[in-house]
Amino acid sequence: MRIETDSLGSLAVPDEARYGIHTQRALNNFPISQTTTKPALIAALIEIKQAAAKTNVAGGTLASDIGQVIQHACQKLLDQPIDSADFPIGDIQGGAGTSTNMNANEVVANVALSLLDEPKGAYQRIHPNDHVNMGQSTNDTYPSAGKIALIRNLQPLLTELEALIDALAQQAELNAQNYKMGRTQLQDAVPMTLGNTFHAWLVALKRDLQRLGQAQAGLYTLNLGGSAIGSGINVSQYYQEHMIDNLVEITGLPLRQAEDLFDATSNLDSFLALSAALKSLATNLSKFAADLRLMSSGPRSGLHEINLPAKQAGSSIMPGKVNPVIPEVVSQVAFEVIGFDATITAAVAGGQLELNAFEPIIFKSLFTGIEHLTAVMATFRVNAIEGLVANKEQLQADIHFSISFATAMVPLVGYQKAAELAKQSLKNGQSLHELAENSGWFSPNQMKEIFNVERLVKNGRQRGHGLVFDK
Structure with a gap:
């Protein structure tokens, strides 16, 4: 010693x-x-x-x-x-x-x-x-180092997010003609395609990509030269004017000095903005994972619209059971990141006067959240999204026995009559098509229009409006 x-x-x-x-x-x-x-x-x-x-x-x-x-x-x-x-x-x-x-x-x-x-x-x-x-204080070097590290650690996350978006785009195209029942409040609504589902997800993730890019841009502004509280005490004028340039040369990053060093030392909203963007991504991923668990539920008594890749045995007691373990781990990471955001919010709000003393827990939360989100998006893409397959027979059966076509009848016979046919179908098990045909209310051409699933899904809208068509 x-x-x-x-x-x-x-x-x-x-x-x-x-x-x-x-x-x-x-x-x-x-x-x-x-x-x-x-x-x-x-x-x-x-x-x-x-x-x-x-x-x-x-x-x-x-x-x-x-x-x-x-x-x-x-x-x-x-x-x-x-x-x-x-x-x-x-x-x-x-x-x-x-x-x-x-x-x-x-x-x-x-x-x-x-x-x-x-x-x-x-x-x-x-x-x-x-x-x-x-020429330094912990109060300008530590947050600046944290920002540089976060900028670098975000790059793998952004790369993996882009790869997940691409994988969803491929599924959207593959399933552009696989019609399914849309559901609202877990009840049958009107037809859509499975491609619509994946396309809606990727558009939301593109917004997350944009939010993360905006949050990352805020990290390039540093309070170096501010010293203890932003006044630059014990810092030479030469240091104030040249330190950032030398750091840019060493790091290769387009860093810049904050215009107001007091603000940049005492206020940590740039970290809060990043946390909010991570929380949004986590929340969207968890929602999509929950949807996949519902869509793959079964195989005999659930929705069973899709088949997720079987990754491991699902039970120590029930033979043959396979659980949606990948969507489950996605949601767990999301729950963690949402918790980190609560921690970061409290820490940012907890700063007092000219300094926030709680940067260590902010950095721990951000770094861990970024690492876990990056890893979980990779397994989500490779072990769930890329290998999932539509259960076409189930999708077709759901639509065939659906009462959703009653919605297309409303412009022709009104809400009340359409509802009567829907209620009869539910009560006696007859298909809505058979009941509509026997009612005498619709001409043959109208019947074709009402039960034309493709027309109902496209509904006069064009590519770029959120619908995925074949090329």
């Missing part, structure tokens, strides 16, 4: 640890979560340290030899996977992220010291605060 000292006193730190006393105090104080801060956030934080060192050297506030070795240390850390042994603090912590920021400062300092053949903790040569953290 080595002994390090801070303003609170001295503390033993493991000899092999590249972190220091502040990290050790955090480990003692926050034994809450079994998961550590996301590597993507740590990597972004190190990139910020690298850009800050470069900026401070160019601005004349940091000695060139110290700045160069700090940049070298940052690059060394970035060239390999982030090691949880270096960054062991749990992702739920007090202090608005100060523990994670200081963890990064200490590790960068000790790696830099090793490059100079100096022992760990020899901070009189390279100091975590005075040198590595120069």
Whole structure:
């Protein structure tokens, strides 16, 4: 063990640890979560340290030899996977992220010291605060690192969402002529196609894609240079003017500095906007998954409109039972993300005066939600959507025995007479077609029009109005 000292006193730190006393105090104080801060956030934080060192050297506030070795240390850390042994603090912590920021400062300092053949903790040569953290505060580096990490983590989600939309489009085309009963309030309504169902889903997901893109765009605005509360205390003018440009060069992202650094430091509505977009996506996915469970219910006593791919045995006691496990897991992830949104809403509202101290739980919720949504959309697409098949015989039987054609009779004989025929059909089991034909109320041409399913579905509307036609 080595002994390090801070303003609170001295503390033993493991000899092999590249972190220091502040990290050790955090480990003692926050034994809450079994998961550590996301590597993507740590990597972004190190990139910020690298850009800050470069900026401070160019601005004349940091000695060139110290700045160069700090940049070298940052690059060394970035060239390999982030090691949880270096960054062991749990992702739920007090202090608005100060523990994670200081963890990064200490590790960068000790790696830099090793490059100079100096022992760990020899901070009189390279100091975590005075040198590595120069021009910075946790209050601008931690949220900025979180935004950079979120931008990057969103890309796989957006890619998977686009793939799911494409898979639904394929099903919409495949099922453009598979007519089925539409249902409102779980009761038979009027005919549609199975393709209409899938097309409606993909249009909703396209809106989610747009919302997520808008939310992602808000993450490119950073409060770097604002320091503790947005005033830029202890930050040079050169740093204010050049830090973002250097970070853009390192990250390859089109980042920009906020116009009002006080606003960007104290208000976290950009994270709330992202959470809302994720919740919308989760809610839509859960609705679609619930629809699939109903549509595939049976196989003998349910709707049985479609057959989902059989993925695993469904019961430890009932032989032959196969459950809709993929739609079920989709809904469970959705429930989780909806819960995360409640957490994020409370955390964003809980900020006080010039700072919000609850960014750690916001980031934990966002990162976990993004990861789980990305993974569950992949399994939804591959293990459910791409392999589902229409049960055409059941769809046709549902329409044949449906009383929905009574709706098409209303313009010809009025609501009351159409209702009488529908009631008779339900009472005695005769088809509505047979009853209508025997009633004498309709000419042969009218009968053809009433029971022309294709006409009822298209109803004079054109492609682009939400209906899927064959090409």
